[in-house]
Amino acid sequence: MQTVKMVVTGPFSSGKTQFIQTVSEIDVVATERKISSESERIKETTTVAMDFGRITVDDDLVLYLFGTPGQKRFDFMWEILSEGMLGFVVMVDSSRPETFREARRILETFRAYAPTPYVVTANKQDLEDAWEPEDMRIALRLAPEVKLLPCTATDKESVKNALLELLYSILERMESE
């Protein structure tokens, strides 16, 4: 059996667990705990080790999706998770501009660990106060060639689109070699 993995990363509460849950064929093996920090208590639980989802491609190939822990104190997990990944998705909560700087830091860190292809998703586009993706591109200082995809992690088509765009980028990278 061959296995490949993709990493889903992003700031705290950006929707990583939901993203994986939406397309995983197994219940996400979530390692969630109640939040202890007051400043991060905008939701009840958070991922403390990693989320883990699976998509069986055929008898011979399985794609694993790993979600990184959202809280800053688990940063040490990132390097381990990024090893051997096919590419990564950076989730950004479009309605919380206060997390954009953190999203940029995470993106830069992952690019340094492994310069593999990646896409950035402007998640929670269904919320009323979500920023427009093109405004987010400026705020996140993303170059024009970086794929910034509008996304709603609860919507399967939206998640599929993000994964497909990442796979197209991987294919393009291979063809340019």
Add this chain to the structure above:
Amino acid sequence: MALKGNLRDFSFSQLLNLISLAKKTGTLQVHGPEKAASISFDAGKLSYAQNSKKDHGLAAVLLRSEKLTDKQYQVIKEKANNIGDKELGLMLINSNYVTQDEILSSLKNEFVSTANDLFSWEEGIFHFENNLKPAADKISLLISLENIIIEGSRQLQEMERLQDELPSLDMALKFTDNPGTNIRNVNLSVKEWRVVSFINPKNSMKQIAKTTKLDDYEFRRIVYSLIQAGLVEIIRPEGVAPPTPKVPTLPVEGADEQKSLVNRLITRIRSL
């Protein structure tokens, strides 16, 4: 009991707070990995400060605060190099080069800036020598520490933010291709103009900071404001190769097999 230790364990703001509350008189010597500083206090107030990386003579201080020209500074260095600061100050006032207020405000800025710099030191062996005062020929002041502690802590927070925004000074800067913007119409300070004049894809930010002799905090602050104003953008310096893009790790070898594997993934995701 000697007051000594490492800034790693006892921060500079904690030290200043202690000196202020205990109204100590003496000199704090700090030896960091790259530079050293010496700060004197009189009854809990800052009286003198010097940094090992800078010429701390009065003429150099007045040159840095632009109260003396390069030429005037050179003349003083050649003809009055052996004169103490107090005597030199009197000579400069009497010959109408500078006023007393200009000397005092320049020294105050210099001492406060030296103290502020210490807030960013993460490491440094310190030692407080009780009752050790600056040399007799030096001009001492009395500056309250409360504002320095508040301002230093604020700058430290801002520095952390600036380091997040500009994590590496190895990159270069270029003017943005924004046809509506003419930098000549923008109000810039002298220091900002100095930075702007060196912006070129060939110069790394580190080189510009060194050439303009701006400290890390000030340089990052200027660059950050120019970026925020949309006047410049960060680019890779000319001649520096970008990191080689990595082909993702795949469990099969051979280009065709790898493409086939990715295509199988694409087909599967589409079918979800």
